Amino acid sequence: MSDREVKAPDLASLLQHKSEKWTGFPRDVLPLPVAEMDYPVAQPIKKLLHDMVDASDLGYLGNIPEMGTSFAHFAQERWNWKVDPLQVRIGTDVGVAVVEILRVIAKPGDKVLVNSPVYQNFYTWLAETGMEKVDVPFTRTGNEEESNNPWEMNWPEIEKAYSSGIKVHMICSPHNPLGRIYTKEELLRLVALAKKNNVIIISDEIHAPLTYKDSVFIPTLSLGADAENLCVTVTAASKGWNIAGLKCAIIITQSELMNEKMSHLPFALHYRASLPGAYASAIAFKEGGVWLDTVIENLNQNRYLIRDLLSATLPSVKYHIPQNGYLAWLDLSALNLGDDPAATLLERGKVAFNSGHFYAPQTAQYVRLNFATSPEIITEAIHRIRKAL
């Protein structure tokens, strides 16, 4: 299959997969939770991995300067962001990297700001480091509608939190599960607050490569000297190119100040990433553009397919079209499925989503649907919701 035509295999083939998504549920359940895609990996990555296996080249990860240069090339091409390749470090995965960064820039008991609903491991990373979570939830300003993502930043409360002595603000940019991209104005406002209050921003940009053509992703570190002096970005090729099992992430700084802080990260963070993962990531950033564009177009069709299926068969389920990624955030409150609609759908409909509970108590009536799969599987998933009613 060429990288210009990428299709998810049929259900019978996917059921052979060993990943968590495909082994975490009984076989009669259609799984659309865990954020991995069902598409075959890009040809350059496939070839690299085959070659490494054929050569039995599966030892420890050493120096890999091409990671910095490949990422810099990708960032320049996609986002017009000029990255100093020498300030691109490697971490085992995004989770491990964020935990180690937190340990370097703060200490147990320090306050860290998050904005729920957010990727649930933001909470587990804080628990792991013994830091105190300060949550300023996004405000839902209206109904979910096709062209209206109603989730807005609560600026008065964010400003209060900044002046209350937080050490770190962890942002998810683009946002999982809200499918939302921060505007330049929002990011600049955060940077100004961080500068004024001596706060470090950790920007988790793992979803950024999967931004739709009609939206513009702004890397936090592309916003000038103030941002460079107070932000560290953690990202990876793992989400964009679907290679999470290969274990590799990158940590980016762009100032001497932040570079010096990150020089205290444990040396082992680098070689605890995998050798195939690091080389696959570097080749993804350098040569994976054709595949990525094909996948973004598949996802683009899928995000509208969900809209069409819902409006034809489940019009009371509300959904906004995401600006990024393959996670649909469905408001099921009108379906009256009890305290945990995801659990009810699993039991009655044999279809698995991530429960809105994972992300915030106030989003318990939501489910997160992973649509990085075939149109047939998406259609079957919506059909199973209907059958469960």
Ligand SMILES: Cc1ncc(COP(=O)(O)O)c(C=O)c1O
């Ligand atoms: C925002 C965000 N950060 C991090 C991760 C996980 O990254 P890793 O597997 O590299 O820890 C995910 C996975 O879904 C995610 O959505």
